[in-house]
Amino acid sequence: MLGNKSLKINCGVIGIYGLPRAAQYAYWGMYALQHRGAESAGIITSDENQFYFHRGMGEVSTVFSDAEQISSLKGHIAVGHNRYSTTGASDPTNIQPLFTTYWGGELGIAHNGNVTNYLSLRKKLEASGALFRTQTDTEVFLHLIANRREKEFVPRLAGALKQVKGAYSLVIITSDSLYAIRDPYGIRPLCLGKLRNGYVVASESCALDIMKAKYVRDIKPGEIMVIDRDGCRIADQLKPRHPAMCIFEFVYFARPDSKIFDENVDKLRRRLGRRLAWESPAEADVVISVPDSSNTAALGYSEASGIKFEIGLIRNHYVGRTFILPDQKIRDIDALIKYNPVRGVIEGRDIVVVDDSIVRGTTSKKIISILRSAGAKKIHYRVSSPPIISPCFYGVDIPTFSELIAHHYSVDEIKKKIGVDSLAYLSIEGLLSVSKRPADHFCTACFSRNYPVPGDAVPNSRKMLKNPE
Amino acid sequence: MLGNKSLKINCGVIGIYGLPRAAQYAYWGMYALQHRGAESAGIITSDENQFYFHRGMGEVSTVFSDAEQISSLKGHIAVGHNRYSTTGASDPTNIQPLFTTYWGGELGIAHNGNVTNYLSLRKKLEASGALFRTQTDTEVFLHLIANRREKEFVPRLAGALKQVKGAYSLVIITSDSLYAIRDPYGIRPLCLGKLRNGYVVASESCALDIMKAKYVRDIKPGEIMVIDRDGCRIADQLKPRHPAMCIFEFVYFARPDSKIFDENVDKLRRRLGRRLAWESPAEADVVISVPDSSNTAALGYSEASGIKFEIGLIRNHYVGRTFILPDQKIRDIDALIKYNPVRGVIEGRDIVVVDDSIVRGTTSKKIISILRSAGAKKIHYRVSSPPIISPCFYGVDIPTFSELIAHHYSVDEIKKKIGVDSLAYLSIEGLLSVSKRPADHFCTACFSRNYPVPGDAVPNSRKMLKNPE
């Protein structure tokens, strides 16, 4: 389920070990993880003799457009990666998984997250002669590993990771092994599954479901898991930190049919909707959602409020990145192309619109305008997360302060700006109450400015830090 | 909203008159009509001096991938066409709108429907020296017009149309005019809208909404409407027939936010769901739909039955035509790629699954299998239309008899084949009851074998015909 926001998460990762033709499993898993990154895709495989690659710009279906491209990727070990290319879209050198040859052999790496001390690490590495070929923070892992002198791979890897700060869920392929690692804070999800005699590692459990792999458990924060001929085991454990899982994965990013951080996303999201109804009720004829990412929360709101749920906006799934507005005479044409109001549902009604979040406010404003044109009477906007007041430094492409509407305006001002009759956000407490985990196991920095992990550009992070280093 | 069936309708058509840069309105409209045909697209425009073309294979966004392609299509008159290329996919000569030069000038034509006496017309035309360049039935309109000798265009057109049997909603462009025609039975929809000083003609009203055009009325069966410098008027009226509107447009094809045959599709579809619940109730914990085309009917079923609606299957909108199954080891992988079960909704529950139709039964069977794997207890399958027992000859690509599961098996046998605990279809009476129109104003041939319009290959059509010719 593709989100409707300008928010972008950096990646989905997948790893396969011990399945013949591992590439096709990686490919299927990447289809399931497509919502985590649709601008480039790649797979690296190994048959223990040789590595095989295919990478390209575009969605998985574009990059892998014929069967031969997959069947030529031989071997029983594979790593795959879906990516949003936030910079240098036309430069294919940034496409993951990255691959390198170094003194210790060859390895490929797929990364979801963001290294917060990337700039200082890069500067240090370059000073010692390192050549960076990409603009990605992922490349520092390769240089750090190549600069270690430990003879065994796991200590070398652990030594490198100790120098890194930030968010990283990694899948690494070597000639004969697969490694799965989650950073010590556990910021991004990563889970382990089993299929016949093989193993699957993926950002979300929906990638296991598609290939009928059985969910085993999450990779735990700080774990370095290795899978090889001797099976799957914990190879090392990085020094643990206080957990800081990204609550926004629950709110928006993860697919509702996934299990992440050991909880069903759809159940949790329905609880968000119910909680929102309790906190901010409304009198209305009908509850509608901003499809598709808010559907489940809207059903929760409908259930708790007793107001009937209807499909009031239809999402046009044919809209690609290439929609053209040659001579825009019609206001909101871009939003109209994407969302079509169902007049029979809207006309003459008081409406609760449930949305999962408001970033810049521009899309919300257009949706309201569309609903008004379709004859809506009163519009009560309900948001199943708190106001976003601060950027993310851990892998979510939340815009800078200046672009965030809630950084500049109060809820009441936003209400007027987007043109609704009432506006309410879920409280931070309400948000944190829906999980079975303790409230302080989550990162809420985008809602609270409380940054759990420091970094070169993280504002005031050291001061705010719960777990100083 | 893209259907989830192997059913394909042949086309969407759009016409624009009197709007500067008409091509961009056509383009926007074709985006809204994309669900009616995604394998080729084309626009022809006229500025009264010259014609401009752009046609290509693929979705609208593929065919028109940069703004210049649209801005180079000059003029205030445009016709556009979305098409499923059922044959000769790689041969671009079949792409509509077709265009020709003949003794009377130049014209372009976009057609939705199917000419049932195509083969006999073609044979007759070829005998008199006509060269056919495409495999499409649309081409006969061009030859018939070119072979008439009437000096004025409208009589020439009417004379040609009198020779044609079958379903046709046409939009025709000449150097200075736009024509909109619906066959005398009114089988396929076509409606008229107004935008500023201009006019819009489209298969469904959703194409008017996207450009904020006002819905005026349907083109009536047999009407030849002309739009030119003197405005919009009825130029001629073909001899009327007893109406035979395609009921399947309501069931499945049309977008829920459209108005066709002068009724809101989503309201009618919700009534189908309610009626289905009354006819065939079930005891269950939850109602889910086969997304996206059955969503509204499922909400209707939920409402009438009082059983909670949930999102139990997530549709993967990234799946394109190119999905590859290099070495299929996993049962139902193709369905799993497309539909992901939400385990938290399914597991341990008794479920009502609402689907809009069953064609071959293969997809239904796979969906059931997916739901079983996700832990469903009892599955009650409810179909918001009657069993499809016969092919369509009027423009819907319903497979041959031998591929239709309901042609071979009783409802009870189908229940066993797809593996559900109970199965019920809506009755024909129930289906026809939801419209405000009289029951005999619809074509129900795919459910009843009662073919209203004869043709070269239409089985027993003359015998069954209500309105013999």
Place this chain on the structure above:
Amino acid sequence: MLGNKSLKINCGVIGIYGLPRAAQYAYWGMYALQHRGAESAGIITSDENQFYFHRGMGEVSTVFSDAEQISSLKGHIAVGHNRYSTTGASDPTNIQPLFTTYWGGELGIAHNGNVTNYLSLRKKLEASGALFRTQTDTEVFLHLIANRREKEFVPRLAGALKQVKGAYSLVIITSDSLYAIRDPYGIRPLCLGKLRNGYVVASESCALDIMKAKYVRDIKPGEIMVIDRDGCRIADQLKPRHPAMCIFEFVYFARPDSKIFDENVDKLRRRLGRRLAWESPAEADVVISVPDSSNTAALGYSEASGIKFEIGLIRNHYVGRTFILPDQKIRDIDALIKYNPVRGVIEGRDIVVVDDSIVRGTTSKKIISILRSAGAKKIHYRVSSPPIISPCFYGVDIPTFSELIAHHYSVDEIKKKIGVDSLAYLSIEGLLSVSKRPADHFCTACFSRNYPVPGDAVPNSRKMLKNPE
């Protein structure tokens, strides 16, 4: 050998009968005929059950870029066509061979030449209801054939051809036969070859050589040759006209290693050079040619004059149609890209430059300027054909009157315009003297304005006509 002029001939044609996998022979032949048309290419084959096509824009190597495209064209009968698309380059509907289905069956046609009464034929055909789908004169053959009522194919074809005026060398494929036809004037070449049990028909003999087929003889003017299961025979003979073979084929178009009109091109071209030396000697240190099309004539000039031949200009064969001049600061950069002067040959020398023809004069002027920059002292320009004073209406894309430098200026004026120390053209008598055929068997219209065949746009043709109709 690609010409260096802006002159373009319309086509090369090839036909194969009786060779398994005929498509590959057609493909090889089209490679040899590539100089006759490099902007589109196509092959149609038949295995007597079915027809197979592949056509596309670009050179043969672009259109047929993998072996499967050729091997999928099954059957032992094939026709192929290379074409310069003079209009509508981006519209693939004009690509030959054209194919059609009509009352008499199916046929494909490849045409080299130009129908001079195309406009009047088209007007007449359209008046009787014909739809033209292309902008090519070739299409009239299809309509004329389809409009005949003769039951047998050969009389039908002959009946159609009798209505056509102009130049045509045709190769036609039907389900089980191949036809080769040359117009009654024999304007364009067409020859017959034999390979094992099969036959080859081609525009020039170089296409026979490439596949080691044996040259048998020319198709004679007015002959309708048929090749089928019963062998190769003359099926009919159109009423003969006084021959009017294109002398420009010898001067420029044909490949030097070809035999056309029953004479070796290279021998004839060498004679042109020798004759030119006798008519217009020069005192110089070295003879150079404008490569590649003038090489042989330059050798002839060198031989007859006793002045040493050298390679003074190198042609850059990498220059494609896409050479870009973003911000032209350097005079003659386009010519410099194409021709590089060999300074060691040029510097300080008096030079004879042999060119085969001067059309607009712009290229000649640039070449002279390049040679001057490279240090040439005196430049004597010698042209192995007479001044071009009039356009061609028989299939050579010689520009309109207004673009022809010799239409506006005398030889002395041209000498000054292009900046040479002396300039001489071959005389018409000299030109015609080099062939073994009588002088009046050639069309010299571009040099003499004496147009042998009338047509809609042919100037004063009836008056000048030797053979009035």
Place this chain on the structure above:
Amino acid sequence: MLGNKSLKINCGVIGIYGLPRAAQYAYWGMYALQHRGAESAGIITSDENQFYFHRGMGEVSTVFSDAEQISSLKGHIAVGHNRYSTTGASDPTNIQPLFTTYWGGELGIAHNGNVTNYLSLRKKLEASGALFRTQTDTEVFLHLIANRREKEFVPRLAGALKQVKGAYSLVIITSDSLYAIRDPYGIRPLCLGKLRNGYVVASESCALDIMKAKYVRDIKPGEIMVIDRDGCRIADQLKPRHPAMCIFEFVYFARPDSKIFDENVDKLRRRLGRRLAWESPAEADVVISVPDSSNTAALGYSEASGIKFEIGLIRNHYVGRTFILPDQKIRDIDALIKYNPVRGVIEGRDIVVVDDSIVRGTTSKKIISILRSAGAKKIHYRVSSPPIISPCFYGVDIPTFSELIAHHYSVDEIKKKIGVDSLAYLSIEGLLSVSKRPADHFCTACFSRNYPVPGDAVPNSRKMLKNPE
């Protein structure tokens, strides 16, 4: 002039300084150098604020297919590179110029030649943590530079170059300067030109001619030339070695209109032909060449022998890399596609064929077979260089020992294998006699096994070395 051999040289390089829109000059120069590498191309420019890139697979005209691609490369400094991708053709990461960011800033590099101690350098660099991203020897220059600690660029560069052995003509771009370097042996050519206020550096002088730049002089062996705001000067001089210029550049690679190693290629090549006639005369009716690379030598042979030169083989310049041989029934079809015999020249004649070299012997054999089929009586094959008995390690892709026909067979045996009446090669003494330089200033290793520069894989190089290190 494209060679007809399976020999490939690695690159052409070009550098521009001080010309507005430098990219277009680089582009023009790369057109002129296209014969040195047609499989990938790239340009990097700098406007002193920013770098701009465009690189791609294919010929220059393919990689730069619209004007915007060039005009988007801003700045007055540019380096360009044409390359034969000997490995990893489909992997665009190998395309030059390479670019990197390191502690000292940014730089781009274009390289012609071959580093003979690449493997040992790479091993050593990897041991210290370096990550190699390409398979090219060029990348070692980047790592070596990045690993130096000199604060100024020129000492850093010189320090790096001192570690490199082998052949290298380099052009380097930094933010504000252009560097041109030739290895201390001067193996590959590199020359300097002047255009208005700017400078041009290029592999051959033909790239200066195309843009009307004036040839200044060769970059001397071991020179590090810098061009910046203060003009052009020698920045440093590497320790000189005994010169070892590649004689094969004269024989085959360089364009005849170029000046390399300070001599006109065409004059030298004509002397090769004359010398060959003196050493190995023949009685014959005609001298022909294997076009295009042997044309000049053949003219020399004709001149010295008094036997008439004719064009006996026509080269088909349309043959691309994609020629397809789906079902080869015809012997020598690949050679026939490339070379067409001019029967009128060949038939019944005794012929001298002048070729510049014989590598594997397969092409020669096919050409002989073609000439025999065209009716040649006696064939005297004359080769304007000595037998190739040993591979090149300095940048020419001469095959391994086992593929070289002259490694296995005597001249007499080769005569029989290729089927000629007589065969003669030029002697090494004859070859070296045609230059104005001393004989020991050339590398003749491919003819003599006398390798002047040592390296990881160079056979017996140390032993044979004239200048031991």
